[in-house]
Amino acid sequence: MTDPHLPEVINERRQLINVAYRLLGSLAEAEDVVQETYARWYALSERQRAEVTVPGAWLTTVASRICLDLLGSARARRESYVGEWIPEPVPDRSESSNGRACVDPADRVTLDESIGMAFLVVLDSMTPAERVSFVLHDVFRYSFAEVADIVGRSPAACRQLAFSARRRIDTSRSPSGTERAEVVRDFKKAWETKDIEALIGLLDPESIATADGGGLALAFRDPINGGDQIAHAFMEIATYGPAVTLLERTVNGQPGLVAQLDDTIVSVYAFDITHDRISRIWAIRNPEKLRSWTAS
Numbered sequence: 611m612t613d614p615h616l617p618e619v620i621n622e623r624r625q626l627i628n629v630a631y632r633l634l635g636s637l638a639e640a641e642d643v644v645q646e647t648y649a650r651w652y653a654l655s656e657r658q659r660a661e662v663t664v665p666g667a668w669l670t671t672v673a674s675r676i677c678l679d680l681l682g683s684a685r686a687r688r689e690s691y692v693g694e695w696i697p698e699p700v701p702d703r704s705e706s707s708n709g710r711a712c713v714d715p716a717d718r719v720t721l722d723e724s725i726g727m728a729f730l731v732v733l734d735s736m737t738p739a740e741r742v743s744f745v746l747h748d749v750f751r752y753s754f755a756e757v758a759d760i761v762g763r764s765p766a767a768c769r770q771l772a773f774s775a776r777r778r779i780d781t782s783r784s785p786s787g788t789e790r791a792e793v794v795r796d797f798k799k800a801w802e803t804k805d806i807e808a809l810i811g812l813l814d815p816e817s818i819a820t821a822d823g824g825g826l827a828l829a830f831r832d833p834i835n836g837g838d839q840i841a842h843a844f845m846e847i848a849t850y851g852p853a854v855t856l857l858e859r860t861v862n863g864q865p866g867l868v869a870q871l872d873d874t875i876v877s878v879y880a881f882d883i884t885h886d887r888i889s890r891i892w893a894i895r896n897p898e899k900l901r902s903w904t905a906s
Contacts (some may be wrong), residue, residue: 826897
């Protein structure tokens with residue numbers, strides 16, 4: 611079997627991973643989508659493949675439609691999920707727990723503002739059609755005519771879906787990367803030294819901490835509301851939990867922390883920071899979501 615488009619098709623893999631991850635918030639599911647997309651491509655006859663003018667567009671359309679179907683069933687699937695569901699975190703491709711470069715598939719995810727944990731959490735609150743329309747148009751710059759072909763609605767309807775989704779995105783000023791890193795570093799120091807007053811000072815009074823253990827790792831089941839309550843919860847972890855090593859790492863393109871126990875990453879912490887205070891903490895402990903962090 612010959613495929614004259616083979617180099618172009620193979621080169622689309624990274625693009626497909628980037629689209630699928632942003633649409634699903636799961637690196638594992640994104641990998642499955644890409645595999646299914648390629649399977650459908652090679653299920654075509656040679657004549658059918660030869661008739662495809664732009665293979666990359668065909669592959670993205672198919673992958674997006676698969677994601678749309680998965681998003682439609684995601685809410686039902688998550689009803690059986692133990693505790694809170696948080697998008698799967700990805701590391702910077704130049705970092706790993708042991709200082710070596712990370713390997714596939716995480717190093718194919720381009721880290722930018724569209725992959726920040728706060729952004730992904732907002733995307734997860736959207737309807738499937740809103741999410742697909744917004745991500746494909748606003749992030750990947752597909753025209754509404756192209757989006758309409760994927761979503762199965764008119765271009766005008768997709769424009770409205772994207773507009774509705776856009777209103778949910780927080781456009782308030784976000785601290786710079788350097789400022790974020792300083793706040794996260796101060797949080798790490800206060801947590802390590804068990805300085806509860808310093809922790810409280812770093813947390814917004816209305817902050818929220820959410821953990822995801824997936825029933826596979828110990829984690830608080832419900833979100834913790836309020837800076838005082840969060841500070842006390844983290845003091846409990848520092849006092850009675852295992853003696854972990856905290857490392858500063860890039861989590862979804864932004865400063866974060868990882869907790870390492872016996873050379874194994876057991877937790878990844880992502881933060882949202884507003885006006886120099888931490889407003890959200892996401893603690894991912896489900897080991898199935900940490901595979902890209904433990905790969906060597």
